[in-house]
Amino acid sequence: MEGIIGYGAYIPRNRIKVEEIAKVWGADAPSYKRGLMLEEKSVPSPDQDTITMSVEASKNALKRAKIDPADIGALYIGSESHPYAVKPSGTVVAEALGVTPEAHTADFEFACKAGTEGMFVALNLVKAGVIKFGMGIGADTSQGAPGDALEYSAAAGAAAFIFGRDKIVAKIVDTYAYMTDTPDFWRREYQYYPQHGGRFTGEPAYFKHVTGAARGIMQNNDMKPEDFNYVIFHQPNGKFPLRVGKMLGFKKEQIEPGWLVNKLGNTYSGSSPLGLAATLDIAKPGDMLLLVSYGSGAGSDAFIFKVTDRIEEVRNLAPLTRDLLDKNKNYLEYGEYAKFRRKIRKAD
Amino acid sequence: MSTPSRYWREIPQRYRLEANKCNRCKLIFFPPRLLCPECKNRDLEKTKLAEKGEVITYTIIRVPPAQFSDQAPYAVGIIELKDGVNLTGQIVDCAFDDIKIGMKVKLEFRKLFEQGHAGILCYGYKFVPD
Numbered sequence: 292m293e294g295i296i297g298y299g300a301y302i303p304r305n306r307i308k309v310e311e312i313a314k315v316w317g318a319d320a321p322s323y324k325r326g327l328m329l330e331e332k333s334v335p336s337p338d339q340d341t342i343t344m345s346v347e348a349s350k351n352a353l354k355r356a357k358i359d360p361a362d363i364g365a366l367y368i369g370s371e372s373h374p375y376a377v378k379p380s381g382t383v384v385a386e387a388l389g390v391t392p393e394a395h396t397a398d399f400e401f402a403c404k405a406g407t408e409g410m411f412v413a414l415n416l417v418k419a420g421v422i423k424f425g426m427g428i429g430a431d432t433s434q435g436a437p438g439d440a441l442e443y444s445a446a447a448g449a450a451a452f453i454f455g456r457d458k459i460v461a462k463i464v465d466t467y468a469y470m471t472d473t474p475d476f477w478r479r480e481y482q483y484y485p486q487h488g489g490r491f492t493g494e495p496a497y498f499k500h501v502t503g504a505a506r507g508i509m510q511n512n513d514m515k516p517e518d519f520n521y522v523i524f525h526q527p528n529g530k531f532p533l534r535v536g537k538m539l540g541f542k543k544e545q546i547e548p549g550w551l552v553n554k555l556g557n558t559y560s561g562s563s564p565l566g567l568a569a570t571l572d573i574a575k576p577g578d579m580l581l582l583v584s585y586g587s588g589a590g591s592d593a594f595i596f597k598v599t600d601r602i603e604e605v606r607n608l609a610p611l612t613r614d615l616l617d618k619n620k621n622y623l624e625y626g627e628y629a630k631f632r633r634k635i636r637k638a639d
Numbered sequence: 640m641s642t643p644s645r646y647w648r649e650i651p652q653r654y655r656l657e658a659n660k661c662n663r664c665k666l667i668f669f670p671p672r673l674l675c676p677e678c679k680n681r682d683l684e685k686t687k688l689a690e691k692g693e694v695i696t697y698t699i700i701r702v703p704p705a706q707f708s709d710q711a712p713y714a715v716g717i718i719e720l721k722d723g724v725n726l727t728g729q730i731v732d733c734a735f736d737d738i739k740i741g742m743k744v745k746l747e748f749r750k751l752f753e754q755g756h757a758g759i760l761c762y763g764y765k766f767v768p769d
Contacts, residue, residue, distance in 0.1 A: 304732055336732060337710070338749040342762065346748040374760055383762060387654040387748055619768075621732070639756075 293418045294459040294596065295452050297356025297605065300568040301347035302448045302555065302615040305334040307628045309443050315625045316438045323443055328529020332446040332556025333616075334623055337631050341370040341430045342380045344449035344561075346387045349428060351609035352451040353388065355460070356424075360389040363453070364422025365413050366396045369405025369560045371478070371485075372432045373398050384428070395422075402476055403525055404586020405429065406450070406560035411466055411592050414454045418463075424455045431559035436484035437634055444528055446556025450564035450612075460605055461571060461580065461596040467508035469500055470590025477587070487587070496589050497527065501535045504591035505583045512595060516540040519595075520578040523566035525585035526552035548573050554616055560586075569612035576600040643759050653763035656688040656746070658724065667724050689721035690746040691769055697730060697738055706752040714738055718766055729765040737768070745769040 308331045313320035324330060335344070345368050353360060366385045373380045381396030399405040399412075406429015413425030430449030435441030454463075475496035478485035488496075501524055509515065516522070522545050524532035529552050536546045549566030558565055563584040570580060578598040585591045629635050651657040652670045660667045661675035662682040669688060674681050697716035700707070707713070714730040716738070730738055731749065744766040751763045 336749075338731065338751070338765065340750060340760075342760075343748050343750060350748075378759075383654075386650055387762070389655055 292459055292462050293414065293454060293456050294462040294599075295571075296358070296424070296455040296458050296460060297352040297354070297453040298451065298460065298568050298571055299348045299351025299353070299355065299609050300448070300450045300565055300612040300615055301344045301351065302565070302612070303333050303335045303339055303344070304619050304621050305336060305623050305631065306331045306620050307334055307623045307625070311623070311625050311628075312443055326530075327440075327443055328533070328553055329444055329556065330553055332444060333448055333558070334628055334631055335432045335447040339447070340374045340432055341368065341372050341449070342374055342383045344432070344447065345380065345384045345428045345430045345451065348430065348449035348451040349384060349388055349426060352426070352453050354609040355605040356453045356455070356458075357608075358424055358453070358455070361393070363388075363390045363424045363426050364394055365416050365425040366390055366394055366428070367399055367409030367413055367426070368428045368430060369399035369401070369407070369409040370430050371400055371402055371405060371559055372434065373400070390426075401590065402587035403527065403557070403559045403562055404584045404590055404592060406562075406564045407582070407584035407592040407594070410452050410454075410564065410594070411468070413452075414463060414466070417454045417456065424453055426451060426453050428452075429560040429562070429564035431561050433557060433559040434478075434484050439484070441485070441487065444557040446558045448555060448558035448561040448565050450561055450568045452564065452567075458601060459599050460601050461598050464579075464595035464597055465508055465512050467504055467511060467593040468590065469504040469507055469593070471500070473500075473587075473589035475587045475589055492527075492587065493531075496587060497525070497531055497585050498535055498538065500589050500591040501525065501583050501585050502539060504593040505539050505581065508581070508593040508595060514595070516545070518579060519545060519581045521545050521548055521570045521574065522581040522583070523549035523563050523570055524583050525563045525591075526550065526566060527557045527562070527585075529553045551612070551616055565612060571598070571602065572606060572611045572613065574598045574602055576602060646759060646761050653751075654748070656690070656764065658686050658688050659683040660686040667722060669724055669726065688724055688726065692718040692720035692726070692744060694730065694738065694740055694742045694744060695719050695725065696740060699735055706754070710752075716744075716766065718744055730767070731765050732767040743769040
């Protein structure tokens with residue numbers, strides 16, 4: 292039996308409110324808040340990036356898994372904000388955790404789907420018997436151009452999952468992937484900010500792929516929405532995951548525990564993995580979970596997990612995701628935020 | 640500015656807090672050395688420092704070394720870790736007025752500085768309120 296043996300989250304403590312961003316650009320905050328169903332977002336400190344947040348989320352996962360990091364055979368980080376253009380994030384994270392040198396690592400990129408890609412590969416290497424333990428991490432310090440709609444949602448966070456065969460917290464029932472070539476959101480080389488197709492990111496992109504993956508995995512397993520206790524979708528804004536849930540026949544109560552976006556923003560590759568971590572925080576033994584990510588470009592990975600008795604043992608060994616989200620917040624003004632996110636051009 | 644090779648040599652202590660423990664006088668010391676600074680013994684074992692401790696003293700740096708110029712003003716403290724070792728490091732994610740002697744802190748992995756716009760990124764430990 293394979294599955295998750297440890298999971299961990301990390302969210303930076305800085306926040307900025309929608310009103311604070313709207314004030315600077317002369318935008319109407321109430322309509323953004325209503326339109327995006329979003330109140331505030333997380334912001335990384337200047338000394339935080341995909342690598343540092345991955346290390347912290349992974350340490351929390353290791354506290355729950357209680358394994359020797361040296362036994363991890365593969366470590367994959369999915370992000371669209373790897374700090375280096377050339378040089379892996381994974382080597383730094385693996386070195387900081389004590390995973391090196393006998394391990395395989397790779398940095399994944401697939402817009403917001405990169406995190407679940409790393410999880411997909413690590414899990415399947417464990418299933419294939421190639422490695423004993425594998426780690427998949429989704430982390431991002433997302434970029435949104437100043438004044439663009441994305442600036443209200445592009446946030447920072449990370450979640451890490453360790454997969455193995457024994458002492459399972461959530462057994463993997465099945466995985467499924469659904470993807471096409473759909474140019475709804477992209478960032479060309481040397482460009483600082485991404486571009487997107489506006490409303491084109493909706494129906495032919497997010498909704499098509501999320502419903503495609505969710506229906507595909509449910510059909511393959513002869514399951515219906517009511518067979519799941521909880522479902523976690525990618526959360527680019529508050530509305531999309533609730534709407535796609537309704538389209539598929541899920542109830543709001545099944546979505547809510549993993550729906551962090553209204554206070555967190557879109558953590559891109561960390562988005563649905565953080566939702567899964569928050570859902571595991573409240574799940575009971577025997578619960579069935581459906582996770583469906585989404586990455587522009589475009590595609591979705593789907594996973595069905597069955598929670599085991601061990602969840603009760605490991606849950607409180609590391610910080611709970613909702614506590615990281617709700618406690619110890621530090622609100623920034625736009626000026627500090629612009630400095631933190633390097634939106635101010637300085638002299639050399 | 641340190642070179643990539645010097646940064647690389649310090650990775651075990653900067654990333655994982657690897658220290659030495661003297662097998663004769665039991666002193667734990669950091670950074671690791673070839674012989675015990677107390678009893679000059681060479682029979683040492685590798686150990687990892689505790690990741691929690693409390694602030695013994697601190698100061699605010701307003702005139703920093705060149706590679707930290709973007710970060711000033713910032714707090715630097717001496718932290719007594721739970722294993723008794725004293726460690727110097729930045730205290731971040733905390734307003735200066737909230738830093739108190741005796742405050743409980745824990746270690747977090749952060750970016751220490753960047754070697755200019757095109758050089759390597761240097762990572763290591765900093766302290767945050769626990």
